Amino acid sequence: MDVDLLAQAVVSGVLIGGLYAMMSIGLSLSWGALKIINLAHFTFILIGAYLTYQLTTSFGIDPFLMIVIVFPLFFVAGALLQLFFEWAKVDEFRSLLISFGLFIIFTSLVRTVWTADFRRISSEDNPYASASIFVFGVALQVPLIAAFIAAVVIAVGTSLALSRTHFGRAVRAVVQDAEMARAFGIDPRRVAVILSGLATAYSGLAGVFIAMFQVLSPTMTFAWFGIVFSVVILGGLGSPYGALGAGIIVGVVGGVATVVWGPLSAPLVTFLLLIAALLFRPAGLFRRSTA
C-alpha cells in the first residue's frame, strides 16, 4: 500500500469532513432542537451552491464574498420557513412528509431555473478551484481548507452560543420544557424562528463552498442524504461539536476505504459504522446534545 496515498486520503478526509459537518449542522439543530426533520436543508445547500454559481458567473463576485450574501439571505428564508411550519402545526413525524414536499418543489425550481445541465463556476471567476497548498507533500485544496475552517468556526461558535448565552439557555430550556420556558419569559416561537434562521444559513454556506470546487447538478442532493444523515446521527442530534467530529470520522473513513478497497466501498463502510454506532451508542458518539 502507498503510504503517501493513505496520508493524502486521511488529510483530505479530515477536510471534506469539515464540509460534511457544515452540511449537517443545520439539519442536526433543526431535528434536535426544533423537532423538525427538515429535508429541505438538502435543497438549501443546493440553492446556496447555485446562487453562488450564478452571482459569481454573472457579476464576477469573489466566491468568498458570497458568504456575507448567502448568510443573511438564508437566515431570513429559514426564519420564514419556521413561521410556515408553526402555522402548519408541523410535528416531528409530519415534518418528514412536508419537508420532503418542499425538497421536491425546491429541486424542481432549481432544475427550472438552471436546467439539468452540469454547471461549474469558470476558472476566471473562481481562481480557488484549482488552488492547492502543499503541506509535507500532501496537496490540500483551498476551498476544502476554507470549508473546514468555516465548519470549525460554526461548530465552536454555535456550541459556545448554546452553552454560554441567554439565547442558548433559552434554546435548551425550550427543548426540555417549552411550557416552563414560557412561564419564565421565553417566547418559544421567537427562539424557534431564530434557530431555524441560523440552521438554514449554515446549510446555505455549505452550498457556497460546494460551488467552489464541485460540478453542480440538481440531483446532486441524493448523494448527500446518506452522508448527512450518518453525520447527524453519529454526532448526536442538536450537537454542533458532535456533527464536526462525526463529519471528520465519516470523511476519513470514506477516504481511507476508497484508497484501500476502492470508491464503491466508502458508503458501505460508512453505513456499517452508522449501524455499529446505533447498536452501541444510540445517542451519538459524542453524547452531550443541546437537550
Next chain:
Amino acid sequence: MLEVRDLVAGYGQAQALWEVDLTVDDGEIVTMLGPNGAGKSTLVNAISGLIATWSGTVELDGRGLTDIPSHRVAEWGIAVVPEGRRIFPEMTVVDNLAVGAYNHRAREASEETLEWVHGIFPRLEERSGQLAGSLSGGEQQMLAIGRALMAKPSLLLLDEPSLGLAPIMVEAIFEILRQINQAGVSILLVEQNAIDALDLATRGYVLEEGRIVIEGASSELLENEALRKAYLGL
C-alpha cells in the same frame, strides 16, 4: 395585588374551574386547599398563563394578565413553582437559575438575586455546575423555588411544594417560604398538607370540584368543622 374574578378554565373540552374568585393582598401568604382533582393545578396554571383562561379576569396590581401573551407574565411579576417541579433536568443548576432570570426586569439584577437565592439555599451554590436532573428530590424543589425567585416576582405561586418530600424537608421548605415572604414576596400556596399550609398562611380557600366552597382566615378555617373532618383528619 392579585385579583381573580369569575375565572373559568379547563383542558380541551373538560371544564375544571367554575367562576373562581380569589384575592391575594400585598405581602400576604394565602393558601388554596382541596383534594386531588379539585382544580388546584388548573388554577395555578391559569394564573401563571400556562393554560388559556376561558372567561373571567386575572389582574396583578390592576393590570389584566389574561390579554397578554403568556411569556410576558413573568415580566409582570408572577413566578411559578409548578407541580412536579419541572426544572430543566439536562441543564446545570446555575443555568436553571439563569433561565429563571430571563425576563428583562429580572435579568438586570440577576447577580444580586443569585446571591440572595444562594443565601437562602446554600446547597444550590454547592451544586452549581451539576445537572439539575441529578439532584435529590428536596434539592430539586429548592431549585424550582430558587428559579422562581430569580424572576424577581412580586407574587410567587407554588403548586404542592411538599409533595413527595420527607417531613423534615417539608418543614425546611415552609420555613423558607416564610423567609421569602418577609422579604416582600406575596405567596399563593396550593397544598394538600392543610395543617402546615394554614399554619403558614394568613388566609385560606378550599376548592372542591372546581368551585371555592370555603374561605376565611387561617384561624377560622382551622376551627371549621367540615374542613377539620375532610382535610385535617380531626
